[in-house]
Amino acid sequence: MTHKLLLLPGDGIGPEIVSQAERVIQTLGRTHGLSVELETALIGGAAYEAEGDPLPEQTLALAQASDAVLFGAVGGPQWDAIERDKRPERGLLRIRAGLDLFANLRPASLVPELAEASSLRPELVAGLDIMIVRELTGGIYFGQPREQGADRAFNTMVYSRSEIERIARRAFEIARLRDRRVCSVDKANVLEVSEFWRQTVTAVAADYPDVTLSHMYVDNAAMQLVRAPKQFDVIVTGNLFGDVLSDIAAMLTGSIGMLPSASLNEQSRGLYEPVHGSAPDIAGQDKANPLATILSLAMLLRYSLGETVMADAVERAVARVLADGLRTADLQSAGSTPVGTQAMGDAVIRALESA
Amino acid sequence: MTHKLLLLPGDGIGPEIVSQAERVIQTLGRTHGLSVELETALIGGAAYEAEGDPLPEQTLALAQASDAVLFGAVGGPQWDAIERDKRPERGLLRIRAGLDLFANLRPASLVPELAEASSLRPELVAGLDIMIVRELTGGIYFGQPREQGADRAFNTMVYSRSEIERIARRAFEIARLRDRRVCSVDKANVLEVSEFWRQTVTAVAADYPDVTLSHMYVDNAAMQLVRAPKQFDVIVTGNLFGDVLSDIAAMLTGSIGMLPSASLNEQSRGLYEPVHGSAPDIAGQDKANPLATILSLAMLLRYSLGETVMADAVERAVARVLADGLRTADLQSAGSTPVGTQAMGDAVIRALESA
Ligand SMILES: CC(C)[C@H](C(=O)O)[C@@H](O)C(=O)O
Ligand SMILES: CC(C)[C@H](C(=O)O)[C@@H](O)C(=O)O
Numbered sequence: 197m198t199h200k201l202l203l204l205p206g207d208g209i210g211p212e213i214v215s216q217a218e219r220v221i222q223t224l225g226r227t228h229g230l231s232v233e234l235e236t237a238l239i240g241g242a243a244y245e246a247e248g249d250p251l252p253e254q255t256l257a258l259a260q261a262s263d264a265v266l267f268g269a270v271g272g273p274q275w276d277a278i279e280r281d282k283r284p285e286r287g288l289l290r291i292r293a294g295l296d297l298f299a300n301l302r303p304a305s306l307v308p309e310l311a312e313a314s315s316l317r318p319e320l321v322a323g324l325d326i327m328i329v330r331e332l333t334g335g336i337y338f339g340q341p342r343e344q345g346a347d348r349a350f351n352t353m354v355y356s357r358s359e360i361e362r363i364a365r366r367a368f369e370i371a372r373l374r375d376r377r378v379c380s381v382d383k384a385n386v387l388e389v390s391e392f393w394r395q396t397v398t399a400v401a402a403d404y405p406d407v408t409l410s411h412m413y414v415d416n417a418a419m420q421l422v423r424a425p426k427q428f429d430v431i432v433t434g435n436l437f438g439d440v441l442s443d444i445a446a447m448l449t450g451s452i453g454m455l456p457s458a459s460l461n462e463q464s465r466g467l468y469e470p471v472h473g474s475a476p477d478i479a480g481q482d483k484a485n486p487l488a489t490i491l492s493l494a495m496l497l498r499y500s501l502g503e504t505v506m507a508d509a510v511e512r513a514v515a516r517v518l519a520d521g522l523r524t525a526d527l528q529s530a531g532s533t534p535v536g537t538q539a540m541g542d543a544v545i546r547a548l549e550s551a
Numbered sequence: 552m553t554h555k556l557l558l559l560p561g562d563g564i565g566p567e568i569v570s571q572a573e574r575v576i577q578t579l580g581r582t583h584g585l586s587v588e589l590e591t592a593l594i595g596g597a598a599y600e601a602e603g604d605p606l607p608e609q610t611l612a613l614a615q616a617s618d619a620v621l622f623g624a625v626g627g628p629q630w631d632a633i634e635r636d637k638r639p640e641r642g643l644l645r646i647r648a649g650l651d652l653f654a655n656l657r658p659a660s661l662v663p664e665l666a667e668a669s670s671l672r673p674e675l676v677a678g679l680d681i682m683i684v685r686e687l688t689g690g691i692y693f694g695q696p697r698e699q700g701a702d703r704a705f706n707t708m709v710y711s712r713s714e715i716e717r718i719a720r721r722a723f724e725i726a727r728l729r730d731r732r733v734c735s736v737d738k739a740n741v742l743e744v745s746e747f748w749r750q751t752v753t754a755v756a757a758d759y760p761d762v763t764l765s766h767m768y769v770d771n772a773a774m775q776l777v778r779a780p781k782q783f784d785v786i787v788t789g790n791l792f793g794d795v796l797s798d799i800a801a802m803l804t805g806s807i808g809m810l811p812s813a814s815l816n817e818q819s820r821g822l823y824e825p826v827h828g829s830a831p832d833i834a835g836q837d838k839a840n841p842l843a844t845i846l847s848l849a850m851l852l853r854y855s856l857g858e859t860v861m862a863d864a865v866e867r868a869v870a871r872v873l874a875d876g877l878r879t880a881d882l883q884s885a886g887s888t889p890v891g892t893q894a895m896g897d898a899v900i901r902a903l904e905s906a
Binding site: 339 | 626635638640644670671672675691692694697698699702703704705706707708709710711712738740741742743744746747748769770771773774777778779791794795796797798799801802803805807
């Protein structure tokens with residue numbers, strides 16, 4: 197079976213990290229018989245420069261016709277001052293909405309070799325393995341009405357029952373594959389939308405009696421992530437709270453250049469992207485860490501293509517190069533071998549071929 | 552000059568920690584000639600039980616007639632299921648609005664003796680000294696319209712120009728007493744209200760050319776607080792983002808039982824409270840740490856009463872008991888002397904008397 201994949205390199209370091217993942221895809225063709233039809237399209241600032249639109253119609257159409265999308269990163273200082281609807285980030289937000297990618301999965305786990313990269317005391321993060329399930333197509337990111345006037349501006353944080361139900365179900369189902377604990381995060385002591393969130397998640401929980409549900413206010417959840425992150429298994433939360441909490445969780449690992457993410461729709465088609473951004477300051481210098489993108493490819497193989505064996509193989513190859521001591525600039529430590537983007541890609545490919 | 556002070560003990564550990572602060576006030580009368588008229592009133596769950604309202608009219612009237620309010624904590628599981636408008640937290644939110652306490656100052660600094668209490672590596676937090684300036688009477692906490700319907704619910708995150716201007720001015724003025732750097736935190740890449748926030752803060756900055764202004768997205772700010780917190784001097788942000796960021800900053804110190812806060816209005820009248828909550832699980836057991844409340848009293852003396860000498864004396868007394876190795880249960884470590892709430896209060900009073 198031939199899978200249709202779309203690559204969206206985007207801006208900054210996006211092209212160089214996605215091109216390492218593309219080499220891994222080609223390697224999997226030789227080593228594991230992966231059969232893909234690959235397309236590449238423009239998004240973000242690159243698309244704005246070429247077409248005047250951060251998400252050209254053709255890009256969205258290609259994405260809709262694909263089984264999965266591998267995304268690099270968007271954004272850069274040169275587009276900070278242009279009108280809001282044309283900014284690179286709008287391309288990302290619009291493709292999330294356009295593909296109905298309501299479920300954003302952000303695993304934060306700590307490879308044993310990288311425990312010393314964390315800013316937390318090693319004993320607090322060793323063995324960390326959290327899954328943040330963030331609602332991605334609703335909440336204040338997309339809520340109407342929204343307006344910037346001359347003397348005031350506002351946005352609307354809104355959730356419907358069905359939006360909450362589907363993300364809650366996804367979280368409970370993921371918890372069943374893990375430690376069967378879901379912590380739902382809200383601000384129900386202040387916000388009506390959060391109180392509704394809490395009631396709806398609680399109602400959904402009745403269908404998952406084998407999963408334990410708890411609730412936490414967002415301020416406390418942020419604190420607990422810093423204090424004792426290993427208390428969490430799955431965290432489910434809305435779009436804005438998930439944006440903040442998943443970045444905290446990512447930073448706990450100290451190696452944000454290692455972290456993949458998946459954004460899925462009801463059919464488990466999805467967009468896969470590294471958690472880190474476009475890092476314009478190091479773009480084009482062969483310094484970027486391609487591993488988060490390569491691990492995003494592993495998630496893509498697992499969740500959208502059902503190619504579990506290949507997903508495992510890619511993850512093992514990444515573990516292998518880390519065990520061998522190879523580190524890009526973001527992860528340098530005593531005794532490690534410094535490598536560039538391309539050489540890191542080479543090493544993963546060698547590990548795949550020799551496995 | 553006689554100052555009018557109102558004590559609002561509240562719920563949980565509130566009464567026992569406020570009563571230690573009250574003993575410190577009485578001591579200052581003897582040692583420094585502090586002259587106060589003290590009143591005590593009900594708020595939160597205690598007020599709901601007695602009067603059916605978490606902020607009885609009489610409490611608000613007394614607060615409005617006072618120079619400053621010292622607040623303990625509110626809330627507890629027994630009030631989680633009652634109707635939203637009667638919950639203990641509403642008492643706190645309503646007194647903030649009723650006194651127009653728009654400026655919430657949350658210092659997060661690390662007493663050298665407690666560096667090992669942090670969950671971060673000691674070198675990342677040693678000498679930490681951040682001031683978070685949180686807008687407290689606007690944003691999504693109070694925004695209209697807000698509604699919880701049968702199938703959807705929403706809140707409105709709204710800021711007017713004047714609301715942003717006054718909190719920005721306060722932040723710049725505080726920065727002038729510190730390292731003259733303000734970082735304004737928003738989510739301007741997604742939210743119109745944040746873009747307006749950013750533009751307005753930038754405009755205000757023109758009046759403070761001696762202060763350096765930077766901007767950061769809230770997800771990145773949360774990450775940076777975990778990665779390298781000492782990069783910040785003053786952080787200014789809206790109500791919801793400030794709720795989350797100030798709790799992260801508090802947790803970085805590892806000793807949330809030590810952290811005071813001030814909520815001020817235009818006239819610098821204010822409400823002072825520990826950052827920690829009502830901790831119902833240890834209430835009434837002589838286990839709570841009274842130092843955050845005693846340090847809140849020091850802020851009260853400094854900001855609302857202008858009694859700098861006494862504020863300094865209280866802060867020195869607290870430093871002294873810590874240097875002597877006294878620790879409540881929340882701060883136990885090897886070699887420290889465990890003390891209860893009352894004994895910690897005794898020690899602070901002795902330190903004040905013998906200074
Ligand atoms: C770039 C930005 C719009 C985006 C978001 O806020 O969702 C990013 O921070 C993320 O988390 O993917
Ligand atoms: C109790 C709650 C309403 C309050 C808030 O969210 O403001 C608390 O978390 C705080 O930060 O003072």
